[in-house]
Structures are given as structure tokens and as C-alpha cells.
Amino acid sequence: MKRARLAKIAFAGGLLLEAVACSGPPGRPTTEGAPPEDGGWTRTPAILAIRRAEGGLVVTGRAEPGGRVVLRNSAGAAYAAAADAAGAFEIRIAAPEAALLLRPEIQVGQDAAESPDRLLILDGGRGPVAVLAVGRPAIRLDAAPALGAVDSDGQSALVSGRMTGEQPVTVVAGGAARRVQPGPGGRWSLLAPAGAGETIQVNGRDFAWPGPGDEAPGDLQVERIAGGWRVGWTGPGAARQWTWLPVDSGS
Template identity: 45%
Template sequence: MKRAMYRNATIAAATGLMLAAGLGLGLAACTPAQDGGARKAQGGSSPSAWNQTPVIEAAQVDGREVRLSGSAQPGARIVLRSAAGAAYAAVAGDDGRFDLRMEAPAQDLWLKPETQVGQDAAASPDTLFVPAGGQGPIAVLRAGGPTRRLDRAPALGAIDSDGQARRLAGRTAQGTQTLPVTVGEVSLQAFPDAAGHWNIVLGPEASGDQIVIGDEVFVWPGRGEAGGQTPRRERAAEGWRVVWAEGGALQTAWLPDAR
């Protein structure tokens, strides 16, 4: 059996975002906004490079309500925008924490997080995916980075692919130092961060579709068909395949069912 070792980038490094300190939830509001897609600041100026883009850290579904929480610049207005123009907003507290509540969408919803501080607006590179009715995987997607599951996920949270490489990502118990992963006939080691998040970029030798993490076995169903509507969610083996485009490049993430 071939053996290889990959040191994964942590979720914090992959997102390149500083998380705000503090554990308390800030004062929040959730209101549909009438304005359209992401904008530059008033007067045509570019978004400030100093504004911290929001980080969605957790999601909870309670009946017909989806509660999202995370961190942003203290006192900033956080807006989640869809391409269709629908928007949801919250305000971060003095500690940078925010709590946003929204009604579970009737259809799959794709949202771009944005921070507004004064006249400046800073858009996140992430895309938040919320499934219809809040039923199914809720995830933060990023082109070139690991998908981060916010719902209850198995040992393997996602397999991302851009047609050139695959990235495995998930979460394990806090304090875990190493996590053995087997892909086909290749044995790897993941190195979780302090929160238990891990991800591995597979090399060409790890070509198998069967993935073993601990005592759990997963079979990647592939990237699927390149055509069709984007963004979209479709059933694929024992999970969901999410397909979207970022910067003109087609991205896919396979999200295994919770076990």
C-alpha cells in the first residue's frame, strides 16, 4: 500500500479571515432588504480593505426558522444577499458577534455575505448555501477552499472538486492530533485544528473513490454532468452534490448524508 502524508491547512487559514473575539451574541435583526446585489460604497469608492468580512460559524434549524451566528467587525451591519435580490440583515455587537434569524426558504437559497461599515462595503468570497425548508446540508462554500458544513455532518463533511483536484474536509473531536484517512489504496494523515476542523488536498496518486475515515466508509459519486442549471443541488449516491460557478469556473461539493 502506498503511503503519503499531507498536512492540511486549517479552516481559519483557508478562509484567510480573522475571527472576532468574544462569546456573547450581539444585538441582531432579520429584515428583508429591498436593495439589490452587492454594491460598492456610495460615491463609487471601492470597499475598504480594512473591513472584516463576516464569518458564518454555526447554523441551527428550529421548525421553520433558520438561525445563523458568527463574527464580523464590531458594530458592522451584516447582509446576506441572493442573486435574485432578496437579502437578510443583522448587526454585530461590540464584541463582533451576530445572530441572524430567517424563515426557512421555500427553495434552495444561495447567499453572499457582506459587511457594511459606514459607507464602505466588503463582500466575502464565501457563499452560504441553505437548502429548501432548512432540510439537508447547510454549508459555507468557497472556490479553492474547503467546504465547511454547518449542519450535523458525518466524519467526512465534504469533497470539493474543480475538475483538477479534490479536497476532503470535515470535523472531528476537539483535541484530536491526527486523523487517519484512506483514499483508495493510499493512506493519509489529516491534522485537525484546535476546533477539530481538517482538510486534505489529494494528490494524483489518491485516485480511488472509496474513502475510509475511522470506521466510516464513503464512496464519492464523482463531479456529475458539467451542463445544467447553476447553481443547483442534486441527489448523488448517499449525499447531495452542490454545483455552482465562481469566477466563471464550475465548482462542485459532495455533501454526504448525516449518519
């Protein structure tokens, strides 16, 4: 039987309460829960890391072995490279002057499949870098404080971060304190009853979440606010999402 090449991607139009367990780890950017390779599915790209290099940035990750991985932006610019026999890929891109939102895509033969993830690069790679996805916590690829991100669809707040060690994380939001056990890689996430302008405390450190912004035309809105970057972005199905990425002082 000819192997099906088109990826079957399921995603939600908003933040799903059942998608994140309070004590469970968030998934890897794209591959968490993906079917096995022998199940007839094409593996869409998972962005795992990014680093600065002479003349630009280098994006690395995993995808369908032998497939052509493409990163596109809304203006039509594209960067591409082939995944090796193990599925690893490395793509060099020009350092953007400001903000850049890229859509990963895999091409195998005549077929192509777009990932539901988005790669966000702020301030030419000098600011936060994260993998964004509707219904899942943002995955910071840069150095981040105890609170890595707050994602919102305007109805709920999904807070997340990454810690070293195996000790539980204490999160206070909306007047309620909760302890979260980090998962693999130290990543943790939970849905919090926090409203715009409220303080979210992670292991004793306060973060003033500004809440979602006012929607404006375009796929990407970026502003510096409240000790971080607030980003309005459009995911698959034109779902509008908001992600706040805190930074340490001086960043």
C-alpha cells in the same frame, strides 16, 4: 488618516495545492489570516453557526463591529442585521423550501464589501448546511459523518471533516493511506488523489465520491446522489466549483 473601509479580498480561481497543508487545520470561514482590525481593513462576515427557530432559521457570526451584515441570494432577496460593538451578529431568515445559496456582505457607511464565502442551506435547513469558499474546504455547520465534504474544481479533490478528540484521522483515497492531525475544533482537510466514482475511506468508513457533475446554467445545481448531496455552485469570478456533502443514513 481616514481608515480605509473597503475590504481587500484575495482569492484563487481554483483549488490551490499550497492552500491546504495535510496536517494543518482549515481556516475559519472568513476570518482566518485576516489582518488585524487596526490595519485599515474591514472585516467581512464570517458565518459561524445556524440554528432552527420558529418561522425560519437564525444565522450567527462575526463581522466588522457596527457594520451592517447582509445575506443576499442571486434572486435579489436580502436579509440583514447590524453587528454589535464586539462584531457579533444574528440574522433571522425565512426557511427556504429547497436550496439556498447566500452571499455575505458587510456595509460600513457608504462602502460595502462582499465576502468570498457562500452560505449553502439545503432542504430548508433540514439537509446539510455549509460555508463554501473557492480554494478552501467546505465548513459543515450541521451534524456530519466522518467525511464532511469533498470539494473539487474538476482537477483535484479536497476532502475534509470534523472529529472529536485529538487522535489523527486515517484517510485512504486513490490507493494511498494518510494520517491527518485535526486542528482547532477538530477540523481536518487534505488534497486526495481520488477520481470520480472512487471510494474514500475515513477511519474505516467507506464513502463513494460521485465526482463533479455535468455543468448546467445557473449559480446553483443540487442533486441527491451516492448517499449525499452534490452541489455545483459559482464562486467569485464565476469560478465553477463542486461540493459533495455526505449524510448519514436516514438524513
